Amino acid sequence: MQVREASQISRKRGRKAFIIAAAILVMVAAVSVYFGAAKIGLLSALTDMDKRILGLRAGRILLALTVGGGLSVAGVILQGLMRNPLCEPYVLGISSGAALGAVISTIVLGVQSFLGLSALPIWAFLGAVAAFIVVYRISEVNGRIPIQNLLLTGVIVGAVLSSVVIFLVSFSDKEYLHTVMWWLLGNLQIFDMKLLLSVMVIVITAVVLAALNSRELNAISLGEEEAAHLGVDIEKTKKRLFIIASVITGAAVSAAGMIGFVGLIVPHFVRLLIGANHRAVIPVSFIAGGAFLIFCDFIARMVMVPAEVPVGVITALCGGPFFLYLLRKRSRIR
């Protein structure tokens, strides 16, 4: 009977964590929609201007949810896959590819739009895809992808691409510099709704696919041979999960730049609270990561009104100390 009870209790705990995270998400989103540089009267009737502002803020919140949740899930996947708690979405080199694409489009080509969409995210996504292909090809040995190869290749390709980015930025005109720096530091401003919609579709599809692989991820996080003994086809699973994490990262970075820290800290935060079972960790991380980024973006907008602070600065400033506090508290209980 103990087994039955324990499994019911843990299932209930997972559901409870999801509901609490979702409630926090809704609260943070509500506050974040209402407050901002422009004041909106709650009691008086909404003007057209108010409606437009609310629409913009809502779009921004959806982007923050998608990007924050997506990066967190990508972090969960990579930490589990590589069995390395220091992994985060940017170690794969994908994000550096996106940065290079963005820099090329702005500084080198100076293009503004592409097929009716703003050009920067499209170029960034192309850069991410190119970086993915390079990393994948280099780390592949006889149809297998040894995880150490993948990690090292990702880090090194990322470093090389980043130095190309710095090279290009250092020779660019001032007018482009600001645009590029803002993008590199992470920015949730909406370029257009079509972009928001496509990023949401891509990221959410990938997160659902990741959730369907959570049992495989559980097994692989114990070690590849352990997973193989349990009946997991490890090479296929690794490739599948690597592609899912890359797609999420590429889409998120293309839309919002390199927002750091979310993909590293949220997975740990969630595991500290609810344990390691990926069947719960993946959905809860998506919601918690979304709520966290919405909150950080809200702070970034409000702290120096009407100016905005880059959201990546806030994610590290808020997330770091809170995480360390939680870590200390937890290790003292044990």
Place this chain on the structure above:
Amino acid sequence: MTLLNAESVTGGYGREVVIKDISFSTTSGSFVGIIGPNGAGKTTFLRMLSRVLHPASGRITVDGKDIYKMPVKEFAASVAFVSSESGVIFPFTCLEIVMMGRFPYLHPLRGESEKDIEAVERAIEMTDCSGFVSRQIDQLSAGERQRVFIARALAQEPRLIFLDEPTSHLDISHQVQILDLIKDLSERGNITIVAVFHDLNLASEYCDTLMLMDGGRIAALGTPKEVISYELIEKVYKTVVVVRDNPVSGKPYVLLAPRIKRKGGLT
């Protein structure tokens, strides 16, 4: 009836040949120990038998089926593996670890069925893990942890379990506890056990059949009485030993003879 059969298996890592033309078979319900000095190929052979390392040539079958042609889930539903120590770095509970043993039976879109829960319950009961199902695996002692991993193997409902030095990190009381459990599984549960041992005395005490390996080949295969003789052990391990019989079980055991004493140097 033959359950596991290896026919002239040869192979290793890259161009380095570790296993040289080994043929070996075992019937269901037996407890086979693989012993031999470091580098003899014990673990490599076990990895080939457990479908992790593809041999360069030869054929391995379980129940007459070529293991490398079986779907990976089908293989895991009849063969389980327990390693000497698993480095779990994420905070899984014991129950979650044991439930992973049901992977070959689970559908990705569905939850655990009544059958899965029952199998896990049985596995936890048999290994006496019910006291800590909800605890995190990293909070347990090494002996308890090993029992959890044996429970996971049992949850796979296998006919064959491979173990790689299952007791090498345990003290003597836990060694006996774990090996009594494994012996019980092979005798009453009719599960075939193939285990690599470093400790010759444990192997001799518990196994029905011992396979002594040396340089990638079988140096001797037989009952503990046949294999644990001072001539064979001295030849393969290149060290002087004394072999006696355990007064309780009648099984042979091995004593070391330090060189300094043999020469009468310090006495």
